[in-house]
Amino acid sequence: MGYKILSIFNRQFQKMKAKKEKSADAQSTIEKIKSVARSEFTTNGYSGTKTRDIAEKAGVNLALMNYHFRSKENLFDLVMQESIEKLFSFIIPTLNDLQTSLEEKLSLLSEQYISLIIREPNLPIFVLNEIHHNPERFASHIKFNTEIMGSHYLVQLKEADPSGEPVQHLITYLGILLFPFFMRPVMTANGQVGNNQFLAAMLQRQKMAPVWMKAILGISIPW
Amino acid sequence: MGYKILSIFNRQFQKMKAKKEKSADAQSTIEKIKSVARSEFTTNGYSGTKTRDIAEKAGVNLALMNYHFRSKENLFDLVMQESIEKLFSFIIPTLNDLQTSLEEKLSLLSEQYISLIIREPNLPIFVLNEIHHNPERFASHIKFNTEIMGSHYLVQLKEADPSGEPVQHLITYLGILLFPFFMRPVMTANGQVGNNQFLAAMLQRQKMAPVWMKAILGISIPW
DNA sequence: GTCTATACAAAGATAGAC
């Protein structure tokens, strides 16, 4: 009998607690899961990550993850979504800034990109995996057509090299900035190139990339 | 009783068959599995591929696969190993040919690489996954130190741009050639860029890449 | 609305007969 009363008390308490901390608690639980998930996914890859591990390390019940996120794949996509956002969308303002010259844009892109990826080295490869894993979702998220294909940057590339194809130059420059990070494991794995050495090279590249790109564009027009 | 006799007969028959076709059978079975596995893995990815599907399509028993290859992961690695070989080792003779000039090497690399990847579009992304998944295995396989870092190509890059870092140029050129294929799903997913359009762009790139690279190197020395 | 315990199904790995 006392049990029932306790139960009612408890329920009242829970309600109060819920009302007060509802969003905060839910937030922290979900965020905790997402945080652990990101770490696990980026360390072990999709198939190398076990939902039970995520649940355990996040200190939540396994089924709770399936309550909040519908499936492992869904959780993965959600987490990677933010990485994609980081890797691509953050440059869009730079691309469309009408105030800066092409030369300034090249420098800005180099600085922003390489700094970002030095901070988060796993970003490129995992975004690539996600692109490969779910191209449609990726395409629907980033407005490649309008925000990039129609960017001020592209117009400026066309101006700089009217006989060339601006999209080619766009891809080339992204390759110059991003590709070394794809090759990083190849170079560092055998101990030939150390981590510090690699980072130093990337900082050097950060300075050289705009110069190289201008050389490519400069085939037609001198700077 | 008759069962036992049949069984003995059967065993004798199996032995004869085994003696006659042993190696040929084993070979063809293993190769068949690897062939199907490659197709499945490159189409559906690692986690999207089921061992039961591979076994079924190869016409072999599921457990037999685990007898020949120790695990799904092991099979994947074995298959991808050959792709890695294709993607990296095949350029090593070109890099170390003492007869060709740097300019010729740039053209050869562009032709060979882009042709190869047009034939096998999934190669770069899957090799990249494998690199990321198992860097040590990759590193032990390809002699990055001697065959690439010590290649004639690198010496020639240093000659062309003495003030620059030849390894940087090596990476840059690989990026120019390979990176577009990483971005392919991004560009084709939303229908903005068609497959034929992409291929046309890659053929254009095949011609332009050496020119661009010479522009980069030409900052110091005119051609 | 949030969480726990539990059941279930799919898929990878293994033991042992032949």
Added chain:
DNA sequence: GTCTATCTTTGTATAGAC
């Protein structure tokens, strides 16, 4: 070497407490 049967792991779904 090959196959059958079985075990284990792991992702997913459900019932029900609070």
